[in-house]
Amino acid sequence: MSQKGLVIKEKIVSESPRDHLIRKERFPHIWCPGCGLGTVLKCYVEAIAASSIPEDKHVVISGIGCTGRIAGYVRLDSYHVTHGRPIAFAEGMKIVRPDLEVTVISGDGDLVTIGGNHFIHAIRRNVDINVFLVNNFIYGMTGNQMGSTTPLGAKSSTSPYGCPEPPFNLPLLAAALGAPFVARWTTLHTRQLAEAMKKAFQVKGFALIEIISPCPVGFGSYNELREGKDYIKLFLENCIVDHSADLNKAAISLRPGEPIILGNFIQREMPSYHDFELEVFKKAGWLK
């Protein structure tokens, strides 16, 4: 959380050309020092500015949690819905308004733990939405409880003896479900991340980017990553970029010597839910 009573008297930076995409009146934001979410927000805004899609057609939908607050800081049509449900909300919106560029930005706990069912089914249907899943390995906002992405053995407020469950390997899961675009980057890889986001806007169908993001105040405080720079060191020393990696080996353990594999793993063309629905409209007689 931001520090109460902190008054910034001087104007530190000049206006940014992206300011019109940020609800600055809502700052200071709630994110902790060292958090990666500001970087995710910046990359998203850069990708929107660089996309050929009009800003008014971009919609962002978030669930609950630290990442869920992104919807509130972006000056776009933005919806902050119930815990685990932004993908289902996005599906309803995209199906009735295929012209909108609908992006879900939410956390790991929100999207693949409580919301896991919607995640797998939206990919199976290949609904044309973008999901930017920020993975910090923990439930930050509620006080650092373990989740379905917490590495085996990692500590948290509800895994004092080490997480007793293996985590999801999300790129493998999404690829197995048939997603046409699957990528993973960290908040250190800002250019690659913004580029992947731009690609995701262009993808026909479901595009997933897993974004590995630091949480020094939460996850890090339990797992020897107490400073933002500890995460940067972790990313610098352990990340391997391999676009054609074997996704069976892409699980994240955070154990020394075991890499975090990054890349734009899957890029393929396939029919989306919208194409399937047009076929239904033809069979029903609505379309010729």
Next chain:
Amino acid sequence: MSSELRLLKPGTYFMMGNIACAEAALIAGCEFYAGYPITPSNEIAEHMSRRMPQLGRHFIQMEDEIGSIVAVLGASAAGVKAMTATSGPGFSLMMETIGLSAMLELPCVIIDVQRAGPSTGIPTFVGQGDVMQARWGSHGDYELVVYAPSAVQEFFDLTIEAFNTSEWLRIPVVVLSDEVVGHMYGRLVVPEYDKIKIVNRKRYNGPKDQYLPYSCEALVPPFVAAGDGYRIHMTGLTHDERGYPSLEIEDSHKLIDRLVMKVRKNSKHLWKYETLYADDADVVVVTFGITARSTEEAVKRARAEGLKVGMIKLLTLWPFPEDPVKIASQYARRLLVAEINMGQLIHPVREVAECPVAGINYPVGYAPPPEYILDGIRAAV
């Protein structure tokens, strides 16, 4: 163009309740249906899956009832009328999102074809056990409208009314049907279209810099859809008039007050009910849904026996139609509340009644036979 590619034409039909409900939704302008299979509501989804694509509208079968109602809200946020249909277990799963609908002020219609319960209960049998859940099921303070049909025609009429009310007040509206009304075949008269009132949510099209999505100027703020260019923010967090999260007591108070008052202050416009022999009755039976059909027969037989008995059939359950019940209780010696549960609607009746109130309860999975209600009436007289 084949006749299938149109709305149901004005005329007289013999139709199943659930199908009449689906056709009513099409006439009301429903553009998006999301649902999950559950007995005894399935005919609504099945019919919609065939009919919606014929009209270029959207049907999706979701992975569960939570996904269904959330997708409905996503479509509503995009500016279209949207609905789902379910029964008890699915209705339970939808509760959290009914609160989100109320909080974001995204209109939606939920059909609950009640079955015998609790839990899995008897899926193919009838119940009326969702009366209190429909009103109080989601956490926190909010209000919504619940209608209850007792016949095919009423299921049709109240489904259109549900869309109209949800669009007018920007609230979730529940049509609390039941297995018997859903599955019964009955007479349906579809009026000429120009005689059917259709309400669409009020849209804002003023200057962008002056738009307050949750303005307290009126009880119901005007709506903008995703893609309209207003850069709206909606959140389930308690919010100020801009839609931004707020911890200020004043913002919270203004918001909650408005969410509740937009229903309460319009209660009298929302109450729908019918009375039979209630003017001179010593005993008045208050009832709804399929139980009202049995009660009507029982009341007629009681009158034939010379008993001064009347009834009030509630078509609106929430906000509870206080005035007709209160007035009846000022003349009658006793009110009876007939329902297929162990006593739910009896509570708001007791709250307003000025005479003793007793229940006629029949929680066995069947509509109570008229004799059962007549026995209850005789005991009260």
